[in-house]
Amino acid sequence: MISVENKKVINNFLSLSILQALNYVLPLITLPYLIQVLGVDKFGLVTFSASLALYFNVIADYGYKLTAPRDIAQNRNCLDTINEIVSVVLVSKLILLVFGFIVYFIIVFSVESFWIESKIYMLSFLVVVSQSMIPVWFFQGMEDMKYVTVINVITKAIFLILVFLFIKSEGDVYLLPLFTAVGFILTSLFCFYKMKVKYKYIFIKPTLTGLKNSFTNGFHIFVGNASTSLYTNTNIFLLGVLTTTSVVGYYSVAEKIVSAIAGLFIPLNQALYPYLSKKYIFDNKSFSPIIYKLSSFMLIIAFLFFLIFYFFKMDLLNVISGGGDELTALIISILSFRILSSPFSNLFSNVLIIMNGKNEYLNVMKLTVVINTVITFPLIYVFDAVGLAVGLIIVLWLHTLLLAFYIKKRGLNYETAV
Template structure:
């Protein structure tokens, strides 16, 4: 019995070490994803002006929708499938090839959708080159199998490659963008960074599995298993990426640029939770339901306290933060928008605790999908109404309310599902 106990303790320590390493790697990755752009944003706002900067942000919001389509929920389902089969190199290879084949088809379809938009609407055809050049981000994201490295719990690779790519983009922007006429170079350099990281990430992944062509049945199964996750991720985009998109349509590129600048700071704060949840997810998904519930309950107070501290700090120093980061009086004049959005730092951490970690871990994909569809539709419908009366302030209010609703609904279903599992427990 003592030998068995020692083996169990060794395995538990090994798992904790892997989770810690992955958390550190993901934390550094998130830092690169948001700190480096925050160094660039003030520079771009000053050099390009509000109008051209807003156009770039508007194009990025459109590309984010296409990214969701190409990802198709494999960021969750692919991670889970790889994590379960990670000790079977041939099976892992079969899953990997199947997912990449699906992604290739989705990239082709999404590019066709982009061309259709450009050909059908003047809003897109006027600056068609910006939208086409921005599409390189979709290609790069599709190539980089983050879901694969997360599933085999080798997140160091993802961190090194992504940080390298972000540094390339940052250097190119600072050295080669000198005036407003250089605005078209931003999507070129951004796409280049993603494509380079995608290429190297794809090459590195080959050493971790054995190539095996998948059956049509497996491709079909993976596609339909991920469909509800795709709908969920699309719904997430409706209450995240659509904000800049809707504001740009109704209030113009300049105001979209202002909102996007402020939102970038909120997203940087919001995504401090992502490394924790992504590092925990492969391990949590292998635990029994009772242990999953216990983990969620232990994390919740920490997330709430951290979010509260950040929100209070922004409420007190909103103008100072915006002035320090952007040095732009127009952006600073919208500090009330920053104060409204600061509550997202509190709500989003709890929202993701349920919708990013708990529901996928217990494989309640449809519950997650229904919650996020509600949030997405609520956000879009209310934004379309409020933006016409309250412009940028209306968008900020609806975005914050949406995050709060998702927390409340997520908490309700967490209690309901965990109670049901207690009842049916043998």
């Protein structure tokens, strides 16, 4: 008999899995069509503009993707506290978005190559605004993700139809970020409606102290997210600066294919996060055994995914991109090793945060940025996209090993878990 608690985790996992599948599979469906219609150069332009806008997505998200679900999960039975948490998060995000837009606007209109394509860059920021306001963190903390999943299925289907109906040539490239933003806006409106109707959410004007505490408590995660952006997003941005948008386009095709497989573990880690947060506080003795079992399970599944993907990657590339050029094939082969590290980097990050390892988490992120700067930047300069792929894999593996070291140092006991 499945307990109510485990049933919530399973339902949450299934909902998040569908959500994650949509986020990864949809680009793979539209990818062949967009490359054919827009060309690799224009597709690379959209990817490059998105990489710039993503810096500000990190600012708007701050640390709320992890702190908000944790706080909501731990105060689920107190409606007033939840209303206060939600209101503080929303106001904080608006403040960060306003600040981010001012900086973004100055950057775009200060660089000639950017303001020439200013329509694309402005619409890319609209994507950031609309995406950051989706309260996924609320439903994740309440372990009730089915509503977000349903509306995402609908809005993603609308996006798909709009792409095939209206994007017909290179001149329609601006429609891609516009349609993406529209989908996020519709999702946000539905989510807020559900929060109001089902959970009786009422906006409570945050106090200055509440906002200050919110920024303070999430600062370590924000620094971690910013560090992650520095060794992922910056790499793509630098690739575009040092090479061409076409090279960025080829790399993006390979990266999207691998990310679709590597991202399969993200829903599991997201679904488990509220569950593990409660376990650590209310049933601490079972925490280490659960992490050990999860790690063992993920290792086996990740290795199976890696083998299947590695042997069938060319078939997948041919289906998605309509042909396997040598550069993209080589990048995919290198990036495929990301599948083996992906589940553990997410799991160990969550565990370290749950165990209140703020300083250790920041140390990992700082070290990762330094390692990335020393290894990846020179490789991009010498070997372009291939260098980026090699550097990224090295950095991701070292990042995961550092996390494992610190959670063990923090007190996670694998010996007693066996």
